[in-house]
Amino acid sequence: MWKTSLAQLCGLCLLLFVACPVFAQADQERAEALFQEGYTLYQQRYSPNAFTKFKEAARLGHAEAAYYAGNILRRNSTYITPEAEEFYRQAAEGGDVYAMLRFAQKGKMCGTLRNCDYDREEWLDRAKEIVLPEAEAGDTQAMMALSSAYAIGGDSDKDFEWVERAAENGHASAQYWMAVMLDEQDRGFYWTEAGRKEDILKWLRASAEQGFPKAMLKLAVKLREQGQFEEARYYIERMAETDYYDALVEAGVQIMMGPDIGKVLSPTISYHFEKPRPVEGAAILLAVHREKGKDEPLELIERYEDYLTPEIMAEAKERSKELLVDTPIIYYLPKFGM
Structure with missing residues (x-):
């Protein structure tokens, strides 16, 4: 009786030993x-x-x-x-x-x-100890984490340096952030403002070409401001195919109104499209509204209602059913920047 119970117990222990890793993996x-x-x-x-x-x-x-x-x-x-x-x-x-x-x-x-x-210093040192070797080995995610560590530590030069290194190594968000630092924070030294603007566009293009929608939107605006409308329109069209809320709304209204946006909203935000494409643009805005429930897309359509016939809206509503299906509309929130 004792031997049987012991054998059963051993079997149960073995079963649990085998099952624990399975449960852990699950x-x-x-x-x-x-x-x-x-x-x-x-x-x-x-x-x-x-x-x-x-x-x-x-x-x-x-x-x-x-x-x-x-x-x-x-x-x-x-x-x-x-x-x-x-x-x-x-x-x-x-x-x-x-x-x-x-x-x-x-x-x-x-x-x-x-x-x-x-202990703040202890945590900062611990973070650096983890990411510094990885960053030096070429890990761009580690480079970005290291830049944040130096920013917290008050070393703005090292912060900038590691963002730049991540950008040079192809990190799309770092390339976008480089443009933001140069443009909005006046970081880095330039002999001329033209040189700074050239680098802003360089980093935005690099990020946008990797498909980063925040860079596409900022780049389109910068190109428009500098009168480079053809390239700016190219990025507006690309923005319409992204999942970034701000980019989709901007693309939708620009495509919908085309050159009429100068009369309806403001001439300063026109990309000088050859003609309005109300069905296509309104469809984008309607799809964004359907997915997010926000009023902004509908309000923009209402601003253009004098140009939208019932037939145009009916076609736009039908087309919108095919857009952004199973595509979460997101905001590309940074992990640490908020």
Whole structure:
């Protein structure tokens, strides 16, 4: 009797030993699926729904999900709450560098009472120790994380240097950010303003050609401002095929109104299209409205209603049914920049 029970116990232990890795893998796969669902919702600015997904993924041990859960809580309160700190700590202990950098930030990030018990310098050093070797080995994601670490540490030159290195190594977001730093932050030294403008366009083109919609939109505007309308129109057309809300709205209204936009809205924002394409443009705006529920696309159509016949709108509505189907409309929110 004793021998039989012992044998059964050993068999049960063996079964559990074999099953544990299987369960662990299932949890990891479930956590990753939840994270991906949450990330899409986050990029759509559906934060409450995203938080639910991130929280569950974090419970299953997903470090990056914990970071985003903390981010949502922090953004809602404008500082790190105790609950946000708990998520950030899980993420940081799990190796998420940006969570470490949240702990390294100064000012209101800590909380209204400035009574956080974590060591900023320790977290900053820890983040650098992780990403510096990876960045030096050519990892562009690590380069961008390292630039954020130097920015937090107050070294603006190193911050700029690593963004530039990431851009030179083909990181589309870094290329876009280089243009923003040169254009909006007056970073870098140039003998002439023409040289600065040339580099702004260079980095925007590099990013846009990789399909980064935020770069396409900024590039189109810059080209329009400089009178390079043909190339600007090319990017407007490309923007209509993206999943970026701002780009889709801009493309939709420009294509819909064409040269009439000068009379309806403002001559300064015209791309000098040869003719309006009301069906195509209105269809884009209607599809964006359907997917996002925002009033802006419909308001732009209403501004042009004197030019839109019932037949045009009927055709646009029909065409809109084929656009942006199963395509989440997102905002390309940065991981650390908010």
